[in-house]
Amino acid sequence: MSFVEYSDFIQDGDVAIVYLGHESMMPVKVQKGAQTQTRYGVLRHSTDLIGRRYGSKVTCSKGGWVHVLHPTPELWTVTLPHRTQILYTTDIATITMMLELKPGSVVCESGTGSGSLSHAILRTIAPTGHLHTVEFHQQRAEKVAEEFKEHRVDHLVTVRNQDVCKDGFGVTGVADAVFLDIPSPWEAVRHAKAAMKKHGGRVCSFSPCIEQVQRTCEALADQGFEEISTIEVLLRVHDVRTISLPVPDFGSDPSAQTEPDAAEKTAPASAPIQDTVAMKATVPPREIPGHTGYLTFATKPRTS
């Protein structure tokens, strides 16, 4: 298991995602001899997990069962321990495409936060790219570095514990893309520029408030970034349900009676016709999906 490479079987030391049911999952560090409590009872790692195939249905001590899934950055995003606000998959997917990330990309990121975005970046830039991620909160920086190791992606990432607005990313002229998720991104724009390749590249900043966006756009334009564009992407989940619709009764149809055949087949006149029909339909989201933040993208042109 690694976050950048699938395996078929669960092994000691893996991180597996236990799927308990609709929207309910938990990450489990697989360890010989260890046990994990779930609402369906105990999972014994040595017998219930190690050596089994990812995707297996496993019965817990109380008789309930769970599925054990191979971790992916997307499953991690919905199960990771929150130490900060995090980015979710809808924004992450957009960021990944709009920053043009692919295997081999060199990316700078700040702040690392809980590492939700970092894992998705690492998945996309492996096996030849590198992520330089900057987090000024020491415990967070240490914790996320530990997770990168457990997820076997530590060879692809450098975590720096410093203030990106003061000290930058710790590298210059190497990045194809830079991502900012900090309260004052405009203070880091010049560092973003310095970190990027001479040839140019893409930058993105995530901010919840439009005032932050405005200041960031100003700083980007000021530093010569081009194609500055701010978007928001929202996900709508459609609930598929079986609905049942009543059918109105128009009374018996005299014209249909004229056919002798039909008259014969019709059972006693009072037999009720089917009064409801069932069909599949989607229920639109009850609320307009909530605002997470604005994504501002820009291109750094070639500089000499």
Added chain:
Amino acid sequence: MADNGDDESQYRIKGGDYVVLKRGEIFKAVQIQPKKKVIFEKQWFFLDNAVGHLYSTTFEIGSGGVLQLRKLRDAESSTDAKEAGTDNRNIVDDGKSQKLTRDDIEMLKEQGLKGQEIIQQLIDNSSTFRDKTGFSQDKYIKKKKKKYENTVTILKPSCRILAMMYQGREPGKIRHLRYDTLAQMLTLANIHAGSKVLVFDTCAGLVLGAVMERMGGYGSVIQMYPRGEPVRAGVESFGFPAHFRDTLHGFPICHVNALLAGTLDTTAKDPRTSLVKVLTSCFFFQAQEKKVKQEEKRKKLAAAAALLEGRNADGLVIASQYQPCPVLMGLLKFLSPSRPFVVYSQHKEPLIECYTKLKEHGGTVGVRLTDTWLRHYQVGFKL
């Protein structure tokens, strides 16, 4: 660690490269071929002069369709507004604010004035420009630039650019797949280097190309295609390095049932082959060629079949105008357990069918039917 500009070859435009032309928000994918006339935004020109220059360079289209380097950074500064109004209360939209007539502008063009100089003339002759706010002055310049500046920027293709290009130019060809949707698909299918991914794409090959870009030439992509030849025009436009081709395989879905039943024989000669040979024996060379081609085809099919036989693919992406449910249920059999898959349809109803079928069938978790909303914000700011 820093790239000190030594290895710039990858950023240089070469003959034969697939590139994307850009002006404003308009894109077009072309290949650089000697003396080939390209038409873009109602103008024709030749790309020969672009060869050797760096990607992202902007050129001016000179007379005779010859590309010339645009003078550095003059575009923005020379048309800097000196004065700006605070609002537009004094602006009357009577069509009389511009003193230059269409004929005047044509004359200026004939005198050989560059796009930018024409825009400056338009500004100087506009009675309302000074009263416009800084924001609408910018907008005015942008609009005029689009019309009179005959520049073109040459970009290296990427999934982002090609997806936006198709969406703008030929949305029907990609079954109205939006770039924000494609972004979701690539991430939700966990497309990454080193995996084995099945793709059923009749969106001009855009989705297939996008998957290949994310795999970076590591692992294998098997294009499952319906009758005839697989559609790959979009893949060409990505301009991948030659070795990416080795990771791409094709398998016609008309052979899927046979493969699953274990009756697909990729070693036997197609019985029709001998017939063709007899019929065309008087065109010996042609027949020979055909035989070689068929042999090649058979080998390719066998290679794709071998990849599928293990039924251990890591990902499945479906994007087409075909009824998705049978495609999904047919191809799902090739996926390893605990691997993600994504189905795109322009319409919601066929996906309701997929959802229902998956629930009935069992064996999947976390199935969701979603779409995204993308909104652009106009952010006003002063420099």
